[in-house]
Amino acid sequence: MQLLPLPAVLNDIIATPKGHIGVLTLNNPERLHALTDEMIQLLQQALDQWRSDDSIVAVLLLGDGHKAFCAGGDVRSVRENAQLSRGEYCEYSEHFFEAEYRLDYAIHHYPKPIVVWGEGIVLGGGLGLLAGASHRVVTPSSRLAMPEIGIGLFPDVGASYFLNNMPGRSGYLLALSGSVFAASDAIYGGLADYCVGDESRAQFIEQLYQASWVDVAKDDSAEKNSLILSDILSTMAVSAGSSWLAADQLEIDQLCDGEDELTIIEQLLSYNGSSETLLTAVAGLRRGSPLSARIITRQLLASRGKSLLDIFSSELILATNLASHAEFQEGVRALLVDKDKNPQWQHQSVVAVSEDELSAVFTPHWNCSPLEDLTRHDD
Template sequence: MPDAVLVRVESAAAGKLGRLTLNSPETLNSLTLEMVELIQGALDDWREDPSVAAIVIDGSGEKAFCAGGDVHALHASSSGTPGGPCEYAETFFAREYRMNYQLHTYPKPIICWGHGIVMGGGLGVMAGCSHRIVTEATRIAMPEVNIALFPDVGGSWFLNHMPGASGRFLALTAASVNASDALFCGLADRFISADQKDAVIAALLAVSWGSDSATNHALTRHTLRRFSEAAGNGELPKAQVEPYLETINALCDGDDIHDVIDRIMAIDTDDRWLAKARDGLIYGSKLAAQWIDRQLFETRHSSLREVFQQEVQLGTNIMRHPEFAEGVRALLIDKDRKPDWSYAESRAVPAELVDQFFTAPWPENPLADL
């Protein structure tokens, strides 16, 4: 069996470059618990190794950086122990979020090559990196409403920091965005043409890295800037979020979540992107739409540490409820796209049920020590 994550250290002109390659192209590099632990172990080792100056994270194959978490394994854990505890799923979330937090707070430069599909857990990895590159083929989405989950892996942080109501809209609709949108929304730092990847790696290996993180962040920016600003770097795709930001803000300016859902589901447009966003919410779980929206509201002023603590609580409660298992069954297992959601429309969801998802299911939060 090939390694699920290729972990290696390569010598640069001075200093070394840590390399992490998600290596499961047949699953679009979807994250498993094993992969999370391999990434975490390497980050821990390299944090204390003065010879490793910077880190590059990428994915095997041409299709995806990472399509998310291994949802089939989460489904098996959730459906296998109805009502919980769901040992695998809950362990996965706690360790994945710990790894995400480490990425966000890591002192050394971490360069992410976010090419192709970047969804769910893959976006969690990319969002935490300090130097995030997107290409003309990048397609980003947080489609959790379609499987009755929520935009986790720090989504409660980065969605709340997006312009206007764009984060709320993307979370509720599962709408996908491209490289232009990622730059506008703060999910990426640079656009570099996909065919420049080998040259970018070669340039990073040609750097004489310094002995402190501030110097090495500057050297990283200097190296990547040459590519992102180069003539003939490639053409950014047409923006989707920025041109519709005024519309998105109006759609999300409802009296309550039910009004917002009504407004989005009533979109009358010939625009393909907006129509697909509308259809994503129409298809999605109306129970999930409510816990998604409440999670964003409750974390709007939270610290990054608090965000992950609140996410692991919500994720644990969702795994113990049948809505998630049904969402995965309909979309990814039976693929009939006919989920038997608990509630057909949002106003039928009891408020006390939503409250339960925001109540701690254990005496101590597993991320209390972050």
């Protein structure tokens, strides 16, 4: 008998003696659990259902296996659908990014504690899921990045918010270089809360069984159950090691200092110091899309001090415009379709990017943001 394929998101319940834990497992192993439209919808449906379910005291989100949590959004599908629009505005892209951002925003403001288990590879949209959780877990094997400059895009999923909240200008360096960083850097940068041992999920789940959860009907249940999770994870914590971001912080702040996008980019490109990590980062900037570099820096500078909802709204404009852009089409082709890793960018340098081009990608196709109905919070 042929078995039916498993769902793209496995939905389960851990029934403990004191309360239930909702468990969502990403199940797209061929693409390292990259988020498809279907997966986004399944995650949102489960969170919406559990929000008002008094038997659910907390949520655990993880990836199947230990190799990856989530390698980002399924940009290959975005590219394929956008190609059908022949360079014109693509409604599928708007739908995809809107749904993804709604999910991320829901995680940021979920009324019950959410643990995101960021073991292994955590890229792009995966970091968007991690960043909004109440309990953000990484392990020594975690390898994180916002690599969008390499595909002609920009760090989205709320990155304009959380990269600006990192120490100094370290978020600018990660965005402009696509640099890979480790658990120690995630914790130093405020993108993760706990480092626990690799393959320690079974131990964590055993601790969930033993916990004395507070009934959701009580007014302070979310706060108390959150403290229970914090105690469990603190007890399990291991050393994350040293952070290269911390070690290079002074130079990063000097290189990324300024209020002008071209100045920041050119300061980075002119780096000739001795730090191997910074030299690698600058090499990533050189390989990346010059158009993306300009968009990334402009978006980060413009997003400072803005609310998370306003930032998601501005990111939605950029993402939907870039999905049909030749730069994104070429970047995804080179990295993920043909895999020759030799993108032919439209510009040879950042100074060649015109103001008209930049203005076009920052201009919305709507009078009212599709995210306007979301509830505003004090961020």
